[in-house]
Amino acid sequence: MSCVESDDDDEPPQLIPAPSLFASEDMAAKSGDAAKCLNDEPPSSTREQQTPVTLLTGYLGAGKTTLLNYILTHEHNKKIAVILNEFGEGSAVEKSMSIGQNGDLYEEWLELRNGCLCCSVKDNGVKAIENLMKKRGKFDYILLETTGLADPGPIAQLFWVDKQLECQIKLDGIITVIDCKHAMKNLTEKKPDGVINEAVRQVALADLLLLNKCDLVSEAERTAVYDAVRSINTSARLITTTRCQVEVSELLDLRAYDSLNSDRTAVFAAPGSHIDMRVRTVTVECDGSVSSEGLDSFVQALLWEKTVTDAEGRPAIVYRMKGVLSVAGEERQVLLQAVQELYETEQTQPWTGQSRHCTIILIGEHLDKDVLQRLLESYLVQSDSSAEQQVS
Ligand SMILES: Nc1nc2c(ncn2[C@@H]2O[C@H](COP(=O)(O)OP(=O)(O)OP(=O)(O)O)[C@@H](O)[C@H]2O)c(=O)[nH]1
Ligand SMILES: [Zn+2]
Incomplete structure (x- = not known):
């Protein structure tokens, strides 16, 4: 792994000691041991010390990178680290990781053997994040763009399961970008073996749904997409967008895994959709x-x-x-x-x-x-x- 980085005259990043609360019993429950625990409320400082990570998912070409760039170039008063999990023709092993700081981008190249973060996440994904965490002093938020064909489930689990990561990172939420122009085709595509396709999984796991590319569809088409998406997930917040333009405050710090008490996790009425989304x-x-x-x-x-x-x-x-x-x-x-x-x-x-x-x-x-x-x-x-x- 090579690292292209500018001179570093900052204070060395302060690593924060692992809070024992999370490192001990809680992990037993998450890692599948037949045990569970009711945690006492973690001290608020514990949660504050954890760097939130938002997963950006969405089908191929839906607008994930557009959303990423939108966030990075808008006012958010945050130093955001970005992990891109993209691959193009002929460069399936390259992953770029950028750390945005005061508008500067540092890049780091990660080699993921099979070119898919969700498949190799235990080996390389963890290393990537650990490496990021060494630079912790430089950022206070992580955005991770998954590939269009990724099931966000295993990636989300990563942030729960890994003990070392757990102490420093918390999953803030999953944002799924929907391409309104192609959503119906993507969502209804039948997989040969009858498994649920990735587009549906991405909608199912979303905490925030962006119905994007609204400029390309009629109102009727948009309503059809809305109905299909809502028939899968009535609990996520939903915003319609063009080029993913939405207040950054709507995107970050969702705290989807912290609480159920805000309107952000309200249950919305399911439409009387005629499509059976399974x-x-x-x-x-x-x-x-x-x-x-x-x-x-x-x-x-x-x-x-x-x-x-x-x-x-x-x-x-x-x-x-x-x-x-x-x-x-x-x-x-x-x-x-x-x-x-x-x-x-x-x-x-x-x-x-x-x-x-x-x-x-x-x-x-x-x-x-x-x-x-x-x-x-x-x-x-x-x-x-x-x-x-x-x-x-
Ligand atoms: N007309 C229109 N084009 C859009 C919109 N959002 C994104 N695009 C365009 O759609 C194309 C794909 O956008 P990306 O942001 O690269 O999509 P992505 O989800 O990151 O794509 P992959 O990483 O390849 O899966 C680009 O040409 C964008 O400029 C939109 O709301 N309207
Ligand atoms: Zn992209």
């Missing part, structure tokens, strides 16, 4: 509290044991799950986050001034709302003394 969003809700063991069972049956099926007996496949739950005996709200089979729970703010309830949003295949609702309700605790402790 992948869809289901929300289950109930009043009261579930037991801690019940929450474990619910999540593990879904994600690991795959024992939850739809009416036709097909196992539910979860791409993304997030929720806020009331767990019996816990004073604080419990935030649940999952990407594919990895999940974590974390205690957030106390239940004050609102009645205890559980809300879980799931995006995936073969999700039967009634089955999931009944399953969640089966873990409700009948008389929860902690429910009475709520402050009104």
Whole structure:
């Protein structure tokens, strides 16, 4: 790996010690051990010290690089590091990594053997990020553009799984850029083996959807794309754009994995779309509290044991799950986050001034709302003394 860099007369970057809170128990849950923990709320400084990373995804030519350039050239008061995961004809092994600082770009070339970050992410991707982190003093945000054909799931998981990275980096969210001109074709393209295509996965995992290239389509076409996209993901925020022009504040610091309480994670009404996208969003809700063991069972049956099926007996496949739950005996709200089979729970703010309830949003295949609702309700605790402790 070579590094083209200007002279470095800055103070050497200060590496921040790994917060033990994240490095220990929490990781056991994420790495798939049959263990889970309810974390105490991390000190706010811990989260503040972590560099946010935003994944930019979207089908080939949707406008990811346009978005990247747009962000880099607009006012954001941030020093942004960029990882590009692009490859062109004949240079499939080259990846460029740039660090934008005061308008300067430093470049570093990474060799990814198979030219795809999501496939080689454990080896080279981690090295790339670690290398970036050595320059930590130089930036305070990371943007990662994935290839158009990448499934963002494994890449998002990287930022959860790697212990060394975990302490320094936090996943801020996934932005999916949609090419309105070609979206319907991309989203409905049938894969020979019947698997869900990448375009659908990218929409499913999005925290923010940019319906881009609106200048190229009629209103009717745009509405059709909107309906198709919303029939997959009703939980992501959605903005229509031309050349990805949108306030930078709408793009960065989404905190999609931090909290469910802002309007950014509201559930939007699903359109009465006539297209069956197979992948869809289901929300289950109930009043009261579930037991801690019940929450474990619910999540593990879904994600690991795959024992939850739809009416036709097909196992539910979860791409993304997030929720806020009331767990019996816990004073604080419990935030649940999952990407594919990895999940974590974390205690957030106390239940004050609102009645205890559980809300879980799931995006995936073969999700039967009634089955999931009944399953969640089966873990409700009948008389929860902690429910009475709520402050009104
Ligand atoms: N008309 C129009 N063109 C756009 C818009 N956004 C991007 N483009 C153009 O679309 C082309 C592809 O944009 P990129 O930003 O390179 O797309 P990408 O997603 O990074 O593409 P890959 O990395 O190759 O997958 C470029 O020529 C852009 O200038 C838009 O809103 N309207
Ligand atoms: Zn690009």
